[in-house]
Amino acid sequence: MSHQIKGVGKLDTAYDGSNLKIGIVHARWNSTVIDALIKGAIEKLKSFGVKESNIVVSSVPGSYELPFGTKVLSESKEGPFDALISIGVLIKGETMHFEYISESVSHALMKLQFDLNKPVIFGLLTCLTEEQALARAGVVEGSHNHGEDWGAAAVEMAIKHNANKN
Numbered sequence: 509m510s511h512q513i514k515g516v517g518k519l520d521t522a523y524d525g526s527n528l529k530i531g532i533v534h535a536r537w538n539s540t541v542i543d544a545l546i547k548g549a550i551e552k553l554k555s556f557g558v559k560e561s562n563i564v565v566s567s568v569p570g571s572y573e574l575p576f577g578t579k580v581l582s583e584s585k586e587g588p589f590d591a592l593i594s595i596g597v598l599i600k601g602e603t604m605h606f607e608y609i610s611e612s613v614s615h616a617l618m619k620l621q622f623d624l625n626k627p628v629i630f631g632l633l634t635c636l637t638e639e640q641a642l643a644r645a646g647v648v649e650g651s652h653n654h655g656e657d658w659g660a661a662a663v664e665m666a667i668k669h670n671a672n673k674n
């Protein structure tokens with residue numbers, strides 16, 4: 509018996525991403541996981557027809573820098589973007605850093621999309637162990653790469669938002 513409960517589910521429309529420009533901002537901490545997530549996101553974007561030349565990737569030191577780094581890319585000459593994806597991997601350590609960073613970054617990314625008035629996709633893994641992170645980036649054999657979901661979410665939200673503007 510195989511039930512799928514988690515995940516974005518089936519799309520109700522075959523979205524055409526060929527005219528979209530997408531910005532990806534990623535942290536550099538935990539780079540093995542980050543690299544796999546970025547790859548998954550880009551592959552999914554391309555599967556919707558997003559052109560490689562319309563995908564701009566930029567990095568920030570750590571996840572704490574994601575909200576501001578995403579705002580900076582969004583407002584840069586590289587844009588305008590139809591959607592942005594912020595990718596980071598937080599792994600719990602012995603101190604309270606994890607709690608403070610995950611909480612503040614989540615809130616700031618949620619707020620950012622309303623400030624920018626464009627979709628900001630939440631690509632932040634908040635894991636208790638390195639194994640959990642690897643198993644959410646398709647690195648562990650047979651595991652799902654959540655970066656793919658973020659690519660699909662960016663296309664869907666960009667198209668829904670653009671439809672409202674016209």
Ligand code: RBF
Binds near residue numbers: 537571599601605
């Ligand atoms: N950044 C991450 O993206 N993932 C982490 O797991 C992570 N852990 C951190 C743990 C500690 C103790 C510190 C001081 C920073 C950590 N950072 C992490 C970096 C953080 O997001 C940010 O780049 C720095 O605090 C500089 O603002």
